Amino acid sequence: MQSLTNFVDWLFGADAQPVIFSAVVFICAIIVGSVLAAWISRGTVRSVLAQRDHETKAAAIGTLIDAATEASVWNSLTPAEQVLSDRAVGQADIQLRLLPVKSSGIAANWAANQLAELKRTSATFGYQLEPALIEFRDRLIDWQNKPNRARKVFQADLDRWKLQSSSSDKAVLAEQDAWVAQQHHDKYTAPVAAPEFTPLAPTPARQLPSTYPANPSNPSTETQQLLDDVNALEVRGSEPLTRP
Template sequence: MILEWWNDLVDWFSSDQGWTFITSALVPFLAIVVGGIIVGMIARSSLRRLIGQQDRQAKAAAVAALIASGRRAAAWSTLSAGEKEHVDHQSSEAEVRVRLLPLKGADIAADWAAHKLAAMKKNSVNYSFQAEQDLAELQDGLIEWQSRPGRAKKLFAQDLASWKYETSEAEDELVVKQQEWASRQAAESATAPAASTSGTAGSGTTSATAEATPTVVISPDRS
């Protein structure tokens, strides 16, 4: 049954009517389908390239803004109040733009850059060379992250963990110093009333002694 059906189909395609159907309907339909698939693949590839180019441009702009903020932060001690406010606004905006990037490790890169900027502001007051070194590390780190986000993400995470450990140690040391200061203040406060009471008692004894001592008046000789 199936063989007979297949033979009838082959005979129909071999006939004039079947050949006309193939040339006038089937071939144009297949050409349209294949053409649509090819056009869709080309459009998808072009869209991917366009999105990738926009992502690269957005990332480059955000990184450039952070580096520009770093250059100003390296000379933080020489800036006026208005310039400092502008730099803070610029760096905050650049940090948000980095966080919004659809890239691996964007949040970690923003945290790392914010820590570097804060360190540069602090070091620019007394030791400008350290601020310049921090600026170079900021530039190299962000450019590395732009080129290879995965590798730079690991380095940023290691730096952030190290800084967090150092900060916790410094905070613990500060707590210990505050406790020692509070203990000294409590000891001094307890000692002060005792000393005051002792001084008052001594003054009372001296006054009583002075009152108990008789006064001797020597009259002149009238002979």
């Protein structure tokens, strides 16, 4: 009890004021430093996450724009190219929906509807799809820059398409898509005719003479004269030399 009384007397005494003041300042400095460090770390993490989301959004939008270009010439693609394009679109759609943006789902639905429309019209109106591609690109870029304003435009388009499409129209479009898909499948699965082989005419064998002349023809006169001169020179060279 006496120790507690002494501590209280020291705490409220004049000698303890500098120590208490230093301790309070030290504790406040630690608290303020911790708060500032947490605030700076939070800002850094948020900027890193925002940059990552921006890059993911840009990559997804780029993939969708490239897929729209392929969808405008959908019937001219091979089945393997169509499968690769659909896989890329599926991955971009998932990335777009997983973004921490409120309007990402609406943008993904709008892009999917537009891509389906481009594929459907590529069979007959492929040469008229350039304005639609430009509009598709500009809408997605506008959504990337101003998602709140673009969300209203996307939602208005989705509501309008929902009102315009009835059950009968959906059935007709489904039959049209099935017919186009069947035609495309038959185009790339038709058997290729083998080239005709024309046999070459046999070449007649060259016949050699069965007999040859026994004696060759007589040499010419000039050749015979040359041989006689050579023989005469040999005879002269073999005779002994005699002095007169």
